[in-house]
Amino acid sequence: xxxxxxxxxxxxxxxxxxxxxxxxxxxxxxxxxxxxxxxxxxxxxxxxxxxxxxxxxxxxxxxxxxxxxxxxxxxxxxxxxxxxxxxxxxxxxxxxxxxxxxxxxxxxxxxxxxxxxxxxxxxxxxxxxxxxxxxxxxxxxxxxxxxxxxxxxxxxxxxxxxxxxxxxxxxxxxxxxxxxxxxxxxxxxxxxxxxxxxxxxxxxxxxxxxxxxxxxxxxxxxxxxxxxxxxxxxxxxxxxxxxxxxxxxxxxxxxxxxxxxxxxxxxxxxxxxxxxxxxxxxxxxxxxxxxxxxxxxxxxxxxxxxxxxxxxxxxxxxxxxxxxxxxxxxxxxxxxxxxxxxxxxxxxxxxxxxxxxxxxxxxxxxxxxxxxxxxxxxxxxxxxxxxxxxxxxxxxxxxx
Amino acid sequence: xxxxxxxxxxxxxxxxxxxxxxxxxxxxxxxxxxxxxxxxxxxxxxxxxxxxxxxxxxxxxxxxxxxxxxxxxxxxxxxxxxxxxxxxxxxxxxxxxxxxxxxxxxxxxxxxxxxxxxxxxxxxxxxxxxxxxxxxxxxxxxxxxxxxxxxxxxxxxxxxxxxxxxxxxxxxxxxxxxxxxxxxxxxxxxxxxxxxxxxxxxxx
Numbered sequence: 043x044x045x046x047x048x049x050x051x052x053x054x055x056x057x058x059x060x061x062x063x064x065x066x067x068x069x070x071x072x073x074x075x076x077x078x079x080x081x082x083x084x085x086x087x088x089x090x091x092x093x094x095x096x097x098x099x100x101x102x103x104x105x106x107x108x109x110x111x112x113x114x115x116x117x118x119x120x121x122x123x124x125x126x127x128x129x130x131x132x133x134x135x136x137x138x139x140x141x142x143x144x145x146x147x148x149x150x151x152x153x154x155x156x157x158x159x160x161x162x163x164x165x166x167x168x169x170x171x172x173x174x175x176x177x178x179x180x181x182x183x184x185x186x187x188x189x190x191x192x193x194x195x196x197x198x199x200x201x202x203x204x205x206x207x208x209x210x211x212x213x214x215x216x217x218x219x220x221x222x223x224x225x226x227x228x229x230x231x232x233x234x235x236x237x238x239x240x241x242x243x244x245x246x247x248x249x250x251x252x253x254x255x256x257x258x259x260x261x262x263x264x265x266x267x268x269x270x271x272x273x274x275x276x277x278x279x280x281x282x283x284x285x286x287x288x289x290x291x292x293x294x295x296x297x298x299x300x301x302x303x304x305x306x307x308x309x310x311x312x313x314x315x316x317x318x319x320x321x322x323x324x325x326x327x328x329x330x331x332x333x334x335x336x337x338x339x340x341x342x343x344x345x346x347x348x349x350x351x352x353x354x355x356x357x358x359x360x361x362x363x364x365x366x367x368x369x370x371x372x373x374x375x376x377x378x379x380x381x382x383x384x385x386x387x388x389x390x391x392x393x394x395x396x397x398x399x400x401x402x403x404x405x406x407x408x409x410x411x412x413x414x415x416x417x418x419x420x421x422x423x424x425x426x427x428x429x430x431x432x433x434x435x436x437x438x439x440x441x442x
Numbered sequence: 443x444x445x446x447x448x449x450x451x452x453x454x455x456x457x458x459x460x461x462x463x464x465x466x467x468x469x470x471x472x473x474x475x476x477x478x479x480x481x482x483x484x485x486x487x488x489x490x491x492x493x494x495x496x497x498x499x500x501x502x503x504x505x506x507x508x509x510x511x512x513x514x515x516x517x518x519x520x521x522x523x524x525x526x527x528x529x530x531x532x533x534x535x536x537x538x539x540x541x542x543x544x545x546x547x548x549x550x551x552x553x554x555x556x557x558x559x560x561x562x563x564x565x566x567x568x569x570x571x572x573x574x575x576x577x578x579x580x581x582x583x584x585x586x587x588x589x590x591x592x593x594x595x596x597x598x599x600x601x602x603x604x605x606x607x608x609x610x611x612x613x614x615x616x617x618x619x620x621x622x623x624x625x626x627x628x629x630x631x632x633x634x635x636x637x638x639x640x641x642x643x644x645x646x
Contacts (some may be wrong), residue, residue, distance in 0.1 A: 110501075
């Protein structure tokens with residue numbers, strides 16, 4: 043016989059009563075080890091008897107268990123047993139149903155006190171359908187808010203100051219009520235408003251909701267919008283869902299949303315125009331004196347306090363002048379052109395375009411010619427008109 | 443392997459008896475519990491492995507038997523059904539004990555009584571060591587493996603009965619037994635139960 047069985051194997055064989063093995067029949071050492079394991083397991087079996095009890099202990103324990111069960115049954119309701127009866131489920135469902143209806147009913151029922159001002163829409167219990175070929179319908183709510191539904195519009199007026207738009211376009215004149223602001227909801231977006239005039243339109247099948255604000259400020263939220271957007275006067279926002287990618291377009295930049303703030307426009311403190319001009323001139327004088335660091339600090343401060351588009355345009359020109367003074371000619375030219383495009387309706391835009399012409403003249407005559415033509419076309423009665431005409435004529439005479 | 447000497451054959455309760463138990467007949471309830479008292483006590487002791495809290499666990503099982511008598515269906519024997527309640531109660535007790543970080547002590551008074559050999563003190567010492575090794579090996583098993591192992595190896599129940607008591611499929615029970623046995627044997631061998639030194643060296 044060579045080698046021996048592993049102890050773990052022998053222990054397993056000890057657990058199996060009839061476990062035979064050819065090696066075991068020949069190896070006495072393994073037989074001894076197996077016998078040792080069997081003895082250990084027998085000892086464990088022998089020791090697995092509970093301790094002896096006193097003679098009357100079992101009877102006492104049984105009596106205690108029986109009376110404990112009898113007392114528990116007599117003392118009150120056995121919830122588990124009660125719920126095993128089918129009628130119990132019906133009885134338990136009744137308060138749940140009552141609670142569900144109590145929560146659903148106020149939301150589902152139309153707002154009280156709304157009346158038709160004009161038009162002939164089909165008003166069912168919950169929804170208002172405006173005929174596609176008929177006149178627009180105007181509905182007045184009890185608080186004075188008016189809702190105009192265009193032809194082909196379907197919307198619902200619900201309590202809790204909620205209007206849901208299924209299709210078409212609604213225009214709203216909302217009465218101010220900060221405590222419970224009106225909310226207009228579509229499949230794509232939700233518009234929250236305190237007091238303003240705005241419209242919400244939705245084309246059925248295109249899944250696009252357009253919000254346009256005529257007066258005041260509204261807050262728009264939607265599944266495709268990463269965060270709520272605020273729209274001011276003259277701004278509009280298209281909220282659409284195209285596959286997984288949200289498509290959001292806006293006609294003008296919306297103001298940055300501020301946390302926990304009611305959608306009320308903040309009026310900045312007005313500073314007299316004369317003082318603002320003096321402040322901007324102070325920046326310009328620093329630039330001329332070559333004090334660029336100080337000029338930059340003052341410029342940033344003035345930008346933060348800018349109160350009009352004119353102020354911003356003037357500061358943009360000062361910045362371009364600073365670039366020119368520091369020898370960054372190309373960057374200065376780009377800055378002037380940006381001002382001329384961004385503020386083309388302001389006199390600063392006209393001045394910036396003419397400054398760009400003067401910067402282009404020494405190195406790039408073609409560009410200077412093109413800019414002069416643009417200036418004459420854009421500002422036919424402008425203050426640089428005569429000068430621009432003369433320069434253009436001179437450039438034409440010099441050209442080969 | 444059934445330890446037939448331990449457990450006397452218990453007659454199945456008749457439907458009439460069960461009906462009276464469910465109706466709350468205290469005398470019949472007492473008689474029924476008396477028949478299964480020894481079985482409950484032995485089984486709980488083997489499953490839990492100590493006499494601490496044994497009376498409380500016993501009481502819990504007996505009360506549960508009376509409360510749930512209406513749910514008994516004669517697909518298995520009444521004793522197997524009582525065994526399943528014991529398994530459930532013991533499983534909770536073992537989990538609570540594991541959460542408390544308690545281990546089974548080998549100083550049980552019943553162990554002493556079973557191991558003491560008045561004629562041979564050396565045999566008593568050897569038996570105590572063997573028991574300690576076995577208990578350590580048993581404690582290395584998971585709760586489910588340990589219960590399946592105890593019910594099959596120590597209590598001697600069939601695989602079908604073990605599966606019914608543990609509320610598990612037969613295949614699951616067979617797997618638990620297989621892995622339980624393997625883990626127990628490995629742990630027992632690792633303890634080196636009175637292994638001759640020559641064999642210890644040669645063992646792989």
